[in-house]
Amino acid sequence: MQERDPRSTSLSGLDINGVYSRDDLKDWSPEHDLGAPGEFPYTRGVYPTMYRGRFWTMRQFAGFGSADDTNRRLKYLLERGQNGLSIAFDMPTLMGIDADDPLAHGEVGHCGVAISSLADMERLFEDIPLDQITTSMTINGPAAVIFAMYLAAAEKRGISFASLGGTVQNDILKEYIAQKEWLFPPEPSLRLITDTIAYCAKRVPKWHPVSISGYHIREAGSTAVQELAFTLYDGLTYVEAAVKAGLTVDSFAPRLSFFFNVHNDFFEEIAKFRAARRLWAREMARRYQPKDPRSLQLRCHAQTAGCSLTAQQPMNNVVRTTLQALAAVLGGTQSLHTNSMDETLALPSEEAVKLALRTQQLIAQESEVTNTVDPLGGSYYLETLTNRLEEAVLDYFRKLDDLGGMVKAIERGFPQREILDASQRYQREVERKERIVVGVSDYLEQESRSIPILKIGPEVEREQVTRLSDLRKSRDSFRMAGAIEELQEAASCGENVMPSLIEAVKAKATLGEICAALKEVFGTYRESVVL
Amino acid sequence: MAVAATPIRVLIGKVGLDGHDRGVKLIARALRDAGTEVIYTGLHQTPEQVVNTAIQEDVDAIGLSILSGAHNTLFRRVLELLKEQGGEDIVLFGGGIIPDDDLAALKAAGVRALFGPGAPMNEIVDFVKGLRS
Numbered sequence: 001m002q003e004r005d006p007r008s009t010s011l012s013g014l015d016i017n018g019v020y021s022r023d024d025l026k027d028w029s030p031e032h033d034l035g036a037p038g039e040f041p042y043t044r045g046v047y048p049t050m051y052r053g054r055f056w057t058m059r060q061f062a063g064f065g066s067a068d069d070t071n072r073r074l075k076y077l078l079e080r081g082q083n084g085l086s087i088a089f090d091m092p093t094l095m096g097i098d099a100d101d102p103l104a105h106g107e108v109g110h111c112g113v114a115i116s117s118l119a120d121m122e123r124l125f126e127d128i129p130l131d132q133i134t135t136s137m138t139i140n141g142p143a144a145v146i147f148a149m150y151l152a153a154a155e156k157r158g159i160s161f162a163s164l165g166g167t168v169q170n171d172i173l174k175e176y177i178a179q180k181e182w183l184f185p186p187e188p189s190l191r192l193i194t195d196t197i198a199y200c201a202k203r204v205p206k207w208h209p210v211s212i213s214g215y216h217i218r219e220a221g222s223t224a225v226q227e228l229a230f231t232l233y234d235g236l237t238y239v240e241a242a243v244k245a246g247l248t249v250d251s252f253a254p255r256l257s258f259f260f261n262v263h264n265d266f267f268e269e270i271a272k273f274r275a276a277r278r279l280w281a282r283e284m285a286r287r288y289q290p291k292d293p294r295s296l297q298l299r300c301h302a303q304t305a306g307c308s309l310t311a312q313q314p315m316n317n318v319v320r321t322t323l324q325a326l327a328a329v330l331g332g333t334q335s336l337h338t339n340s341m342d343e344t345l346a347l348p349s350e351e352a353v354k355l356a357l358r359t360q361q362l363i364a365q366e367s368e369v370t371n372t373v374d375p376l377g378g379s380y381y382l383e384t385l386t387n388r389l390e391e392a393v394l395d396y397f398r399k400l401d402d403l404g405g406m407v408k409a410i411e412r413g414f415p416q417r418e419i420l421d422a423s424q425r426y427q428r429e430v431e432r433k434e435r436i437v438v439g440v441s442d443y444l445e446q447e448s449r450s451i452p453i454l455k456i457g458p459e460v461e462r463e464q465v466t467r468l469s470d471l472r473k474s475r476d477s478f479r480m481a482g483a484i485e486e487l488q489e490a491a492s493c494g495e496n497v498m499p500s501l502i503e504a505v506k507a508k509a510t511l512g513e514i515c516a517a518l519k520e521v522f523g524t525y526r527e528s529v530v531l
Numbered sequence: 532m533a534v535a536a537t538p539i540r541v542l543i544g545k546v547g548l549d550g551h552d553r554g555v556k557l558i559a560r561a562l563r564d565a566g567t568e569v570i571y572t573g574l575h576q577t578p579e580q581v582v583n584t585a586i587q588e589d590v591d592a593i594g595l596s597i598l599s600g601a602h603n604t605l606f607r608r609v610l611e612l613l614k615e616q617g618g619e620d621i622v623l624f625g626g627g628i629i630p631d632d633d634l635a636a637l638k639a640a641g642v643r644a645l646f647g648p649g650a651p652m653n654e655i656v657d658f659v660k661g662l663r664s
Contacts, residue, residue, distance in 0.1 A: 091547065091548035091549055091599045091601070092548065094548070095548050103548065103577070104548075105601075105604055106547070106601035106603065106604025106605055107547060107548055107599055107600070107601040107604075110599055110600030110601060111549065111599050111600055175550075179550050179551075180550025180551075180552060180574055181548075181550050219551075219553070220551075220552075220553050221553045307553075310648065310649055311628075311647055311648040311649055312649055344628065344648050345628065345630060346600075346628070346630060347600075420553075420556055420557075420560075423553055423556075423557060424557055424560060427557055427652065431651060431652055431653070437649070440649040453630055455630070456600065527573070527574070529571060529573045531556060531559055531560065531563075531571055
């Protein structure tokens with residue numbers, strides 16, 4: 001019988017056969033390529049028992065309006081069974097400027113929470129036990145400053161640094177590649193990251209100082225292969241920078257974490273998580289020969305693909321997200337965010353985010369997929385896909401090596417162009433109806449969007465500007481200026497900046513003031529436009 | 532006899548602080564491929580920069596992408612500056628994540644067209660080509 005228009009390529013453009021068999025795995029050996037769960041090369045997962053021991057952390061990305069607005073949302077999520085926090089900051093905060101900067105006008109509190117000072121950070125976490133819950137903060141350019149605020153907020157409440165667990169994203173390379181929120185040029189940015197890695201190794205041992213992120217690379221339009229290749233190569237670049245700065249690999253590598261997208265192609269995504277673990281273990285072993293096996297283990301957070309959601313027929317997004325979340329679980333993620341159905345329209349409403357969280361709880365408690373570790377391991381198709389992804393990633397590694405490393409590749413626009421070309425290919429496939437997007441390119445309905453959405457009023461900006469002006473009037477400006485001077489001194493002489501950043505935020509210097517002071521030392525960055 | 536028309540000139544750019552440039556770059560490429568002269572400003576432009584460039588480059592239209600939620604402030608500011616600087620004949624259009632209520636208000640304020648998520652590329656190209664007819 002003739003096949004129904006057989007899809008011959010994966011979402012990422014890999015050729016896909018109708019049936020797979022033993023013949024596809026001739027060079028594959030279970031001992032060498034699979035191993036047991038919790039054992040090298042960790043294809044089957046980083047822990048021996050995986051979700052039989054403990055479910056993944058359910059961590060919904062949240063932030064909007066003022067620190068108080070977001071504090072209420074965090075408590076709402078915790079009360080409904082979420083067990084980790086994840087903070088979204090607004091655009092001014094992400095770009096290291098204060099809410100009263102002219103460039104911030106119209107943006108305060110819109111894409112996330114507005115945090116301009118230590119006082120804001122304290123209000124954000126009011127009544128939340130920082131020593132009992134882990135917090136992930138999606139912040140990159142000014143990550144060291146925001147991390148200093150978090151540490152100072154904990155210190156003021158008498159919580160020891162050693163008891164703090166969580167993550168700062170702090171992954172600047174993917175900013176130049178995809179998300180485009182940078183403050184400084186690549187070299188000083190890498191140095192700031194190395195400073196946070198070194199500081200955590202010594203003082204905040206349970207913290208993840210970097211979350212090496214493919215999420216944004218994928219959202220910018222990359223394929224699964226590119227997402228894996230650029231992300232893992234970014235990770236190796238951070239390891240190299242830290243080793244060059246004199247750290248031993250085992251003193252920090254176990255605390256590196258990763259963050260991946262989970263897109264629509266179900267099996268390709270499951271294979272992606274497995275290939276990621278195997279690639280990282282093999283590359284780390286080959287390049288750095290760590291003694292601690294944890295230095296070889298890739299632990300990750302995952303988020304369902306925001307770019308796969310549609311504004312048309314938004315309820316369909318619940319189904320998309322469910323399938324993607326299931327792929328992340330079958331792929332063995334350590335932590336997961338499920339997108340809300342209304343996120344193509346606005347930040348999620350309470351109802352929408354609750355349903356997104358419930359989606360994870362349903363998978364964990366009702367689907368029974370958590371009973372067996374790597375339940376799809378050994379499938380001809382999945383193992384072939386895992387192999388194919390690994391080979392394709394290694395091809396990219398060779399190209400990046402030839403270009404002289406990631407920083408040079410970025411300066412030449414290489415990853416940016418690869419992603420843009422892939423995104424254009426996908427867009428053309430959709431426009432030609434070679435790929436169907438339900439509710440957009442087919443199965444259309446004449447309907448108006450009628451789901452309730454969250455709105456951020458102009459009072460958020462007004463109030464934040466007032467708070468900042470009060471802060472500037474009430475502080476000891478002599479102490480503040482002294483702290484900024486010491487910070488600049490540390491930044492220019494190559495000392496670790498974390499201690500002086502903590503002093504500066506305690507002296508009530510604002511995020512914008514601190515970042516401006518660092519720009520005087522480090523300079524700024526302008527990208528060469530790739531079109 | 533018909534006079535050969537000069538190609539339509541469009542400034543395409545991102546205002547505000549957000550760095551989501553996947554959509555805007557695809558649109559810039561699509562317009563370029565359709566024979567439009569595209570001036571792409573890159574990221575993090577202020578309304579002042581956009582309007583200055585638009586007037587200097589004598590463009591027919593400005594197309595702006597905003598995904599940060601700052602659309603109400605930034606589109607209005609661009610319209611204001613165009614008026615102040617004698618650029619009222621330049622058509623302003625845009626795209627991004629813009630809720631329905633804001634959509635209607637912005638169109639009433641003078642934004643000619645707004646394209647939401649999932650808008651087909653040829654619709655945007657046809658809109659720009661149609662500006663001269």
